[in-house]
Amino acid sequence: MVNPIGSMEGLEAEAAEHAASLKSEWRRGVRAAMPIAMGYFPIAVTFGLLAKSSGLGFGISILMSLFVYSGASQFLTVGMLAAGTPFIAVVAANLILNLRHVVMSTSLARRYRLEKRLPAAIVSFGITDETFVVASNEKSPFVSTGFLFGLNATAYASWAAGTAAGAVFTAWIPEDLAASMGVALYAMFIALLVPSMKKSRNVTAVAITGAALSWVFSLPLGPGWSIVPATLLAALFGMILDRRKGNGA
Amino acid sequence: MTVLWIILLIGIGTYLMRMVPFVLVSNLRLPAWLDRYLQKIPYAAMGALIFPGILHADTSGIWPGLFGGIAAAAAILLTRNIWVTVLVAIFAAAGTKLFY
Numbered sequence: 457m458v459n460p461i462g463s464m465e466g467l468e469a470e471a472a473e474h475a476a477s478l479k480s481e482w483r484r485g486v487r488a489a490m491p492i493a494m495g496y497f498p499i500a501v502t503f504g505l506l507a508k509s510s511g512l513g514f515g516i517s518i519l520m521s522l523f524v525y526s527g528a529s530q531f532l533t534v535g536m537l538a539a540g541t542p543f544i545a546v547v548a549a550n551l552i553l554n555l556r557h558v559v560m561s562t563s564l565a566r567r568y569r570l571e572k573r574l575p576a577a578i579v580s581f582g583i584t585d586e587t588f589v590v591a592s593n594e595k596s597p598f599v600s601t602g603f604l605f606g607l608n609a610t611a612y613a614s615w616a617a618g619t620a621a622g623a624v625f626t627a628w629i630p631e632d633l634a635a636s637m638g639v640a641l642y643a644m645f646i647a648l649l650v651p652s653m654k655k656s657r658n659v660t661a662v663a664i665t666g667a668a669l670s671w672v673f674s675l676p677l678g679p680g681w682s683i684v685p686a687t688l689l690a691a692l693f694g695m696i697l698d699r700r701k702g703n704g705a
Numbered sequence: 706m707t708v709l710w711i712i713l714l715i716g717i718g719t720y721l722m723r724m725v726p727f728v729l730v731s732n733l734r735l736p737a738w739l740d741r742y743l744q745k746i747p748y749a750a751m752g753a754l755i756f757p758g759i760l761h762a763d764t765s766g767i768w769p770g771l772f773g774g775i776a777a778a779a780a781i782l783l784t785r786n787i788w789v790t791v792l793v794a795i796f797a798a799a800g801t802k803l804f805y
Contacts, residue, residue, distance in 0.1 A: 666752025
């Protein structure tokens with residue numbers, strides 16, 4: 457990384473190398489996002505269908521996907537608006553539901569080397585449950601800006617395109633098809649989690665605790681709301697397990 | 706018009722929750738215990754996201770999601786391929802509905 461002083465060729469070569477790695481990292485990110493894109497599309501279609509059929513206009517439906525970009529939150533908003541919930545309550549409920557992004561962003565930031573603020577601020581818009589999980593499963597200790605851009609932009613594009621398709625073709629898309637593909641995102645989570653569970657008992661314990669707590673909390677809280685408390689407590693349990701055994705997992 | 710305001714407020718609030726921790730924490734040297742805690746977050750989150758959500762992955766009932774999930778776990782252990790796993794799960798979920 458260190459250049460001989462005054463060597464312009466060295467600087468240029470380094471810049472070229474940087475651009476090449478940015479491109480290859482971007483490509484790697486796009487590839488890693490494919491299962492997410494495949495899973496997002498039918499869900500976004502469903503959202504588009506639902507938003508449009510519950511009376512929100514085409515523009516508003518798309519704007520929600522482009523601007524809020526959070527599945528759970530968007531479905532909740534449509535439901536609350538349809539139920540005639542007061543506006544302040546809709547905003548407050550959504551912000552509480554979306555608090556989990558603070559947890560995910562903090563966890564992912566641990567593995568990100570910030571060089572410039574602007575690219576980091578832009579790429580962070582694309583942090584979702586799914587992109588967070590995929591980025592966290594990267595083998596290298598640090599995730600690059602290029603990788604995150606490829607990953608997040610691809611997932612975002614699929615979400616936006618799916619919403620538009622759903623809102624446009626309200627009557628055309630068979631609901632059965634969208635329903636069967638809903639399992640795709642969960643399959644991706646399982647595909648990422650199971651190999652890590654196989655390698656480490658502590659990871660297995662943390663994941664099972666997370667699942668169990670999520671189920672218990674969902675009984676009074678409803679799905680969506682249980683994820684934050686379950687994640688925070690299960691991770692705490694994992695930290696205590698590590699301490700007892702004296703080795704990381 | 707009010708709906709537009711709702712979207713705007715939720716959008717800005719959610720973006721700040723994504724952006725502020727990411728930009729601030731990435732430059733910070735965290736205490737070791739906090740680092741170890743944050744390291745566990747992805748595994749805990751994956752567990753919490755998979756269950757019980759997978760049971761509602763298909764609107765027709767819990768069985769397609771359940772069998773799709775079991776098939777996915779088997780597929781990743783056998784093939785180590787994420788694509789094969791996703792496809793196997795979709796087919797297993799769709800196949801389950803044939804028995805209704």
